[in-house]
Amino acid sequence: MSASVYIRPLSLSHSPQSDPGEAVRIAGGLACASRFALLVREGGRITSQRVLSAQALPEAIAMLPDALALEAGAQWAALRKVHAPIGCGERLLRMDQPGVMGILNVTPDSFSDGGRFLDKPDAAIDHAAAMIAAGVGVIDVGGESTRPGAAAVWEGDEIKRVVPVIERLSAMGAAISIDSRRSSVIAAALAAGAHIVNDVSALRHDPRSMEIVAASGAPVVLMHAPGGADNLHADGHYTDVVLDVFDDLRARRDACLAAGIAREKIMIDPGIGFGKSLADNLALVNALPLLHALGQPVLFAASRKRMIGALSSEAPAHQRLGGSLLLAIRAFEAGCQMVRVHDVAETVQAMRVWRGLRDAALTDFSLVGED
Known part of the structure; x- marks a missing residue:
């Protein structure tokens, strides 16, 4: 059964400077997060879970198997996407x-x-x-x-x-x-x-x-x-x-x-x-x-x-x-x-x-x- 990957924002904060150098804006709005859970699920069961900073997340994504890395990369980009009106x-x-x-x-x-x-x-x-x-x-x-x-x-x-x-x-x-x-x-x-x-x-x-x-x-x-x-x-x-x-x-x-x-x-x-x-x-x-x-x-x-x-x-x-x-x-x-x-x-x-x-x-x- 194929595995799935998810990036869940954690540690929400009021602003980027609430956690200097760490927090990023979510979806181009007023929510910020400084920690993220990188989850892998297979057969309905979570098989891997890591909590990472925004700076450490790209390296962790790159270490995933190719298909999961591609999906995780898309999710990471989506989390930081600025939506048009x-x-x-x-x-x-x-x-x-x-x-x-x-x-x-x-x-x-x-x-x-x-x-x-x-x-x-x-x-x-x-x-x-x-x-x-x-x-x-x-x-x-x-x-x-x-x-x-x-x-x-x-x-x-x-x-x-x-x-x-x-x-x-x-x-x-x-x-x-x-x-x-x-x-x-x-x-x-x-x-x-x-x-x-x-x-x-x-x-x-x-x-x-x-x-x-x-x-x-x-x-x-x-x-x-x-x-x-x-x-x-x-x-x-x-x-x-x-x-x-x-x-x-x-x-x-x-x-x-x-x-x-x-x-x-x-x-x-x-x-x-x-x-x-x-x-x-x-x-x-x-x-x-x-x-x-x-x-x-x-x-x-x-x-x-x-x-x-x-x-x-x-x-x-x-x-x-x-x-x-x-x-x-x-x-x-x-x-x-x-x-x-x-x-x-x-x-x-x-x-x-x-x-x-x-x-x-x-x-x-x-x-x-x-x-």
């Missing part, structure tokens, strides 16, 4: 700092806000306008709940839910993503003015979706979910959830590249809560920096999710703001380029304070010792 019509989403994607569900049964905006276009637009005023980067419009046990939606109904809202948002000049796994919905949403495709099945659910996304040139978010068409939450069995999710996302990225989707148009999402236990979700959050080794911007979506309730006396979805903010901050610290949230104003405020602290750290030399 993503175009959304006349707007640009910067990838060198975190941004916020606001959730707008026009569904009857979404786990947190189902029914709030269904058949209420004015209320939906008012909510979107409030998110824009609060500083949201993208508004993610969804017409189907993907919570565990949710009933499937006929694509015609999904189109009728999302298209009128997208058309009005487009007229407002908003950056818009369509949260759908059906090709007909994706095509209708793009025609109505959506800019980004956010597919929880990573373009696996509908064979035509890949073709439509490739032809449109739209950016796409590939989310990890272990299940098939009937139940995205099924088959959540992992040898090592972090490395298995990494491998699955790499395979979906490569499938998109083979289908003609440009690499700079692909974002990835580890799929927190989709076919994953609490322990799985916690492991993925702690390992988020590893995903940058795939060389794609990372979207993180854990807002109000079940893992927060499980860690806070079963707090209901509408009482999970504190946990949602903490997870968003962890995503910022891990270098994630986008967080998808319900509570936009609070998350943007937290992000701005966090960004202020990082900016201050970049110019604070008081901790740097003299030669």
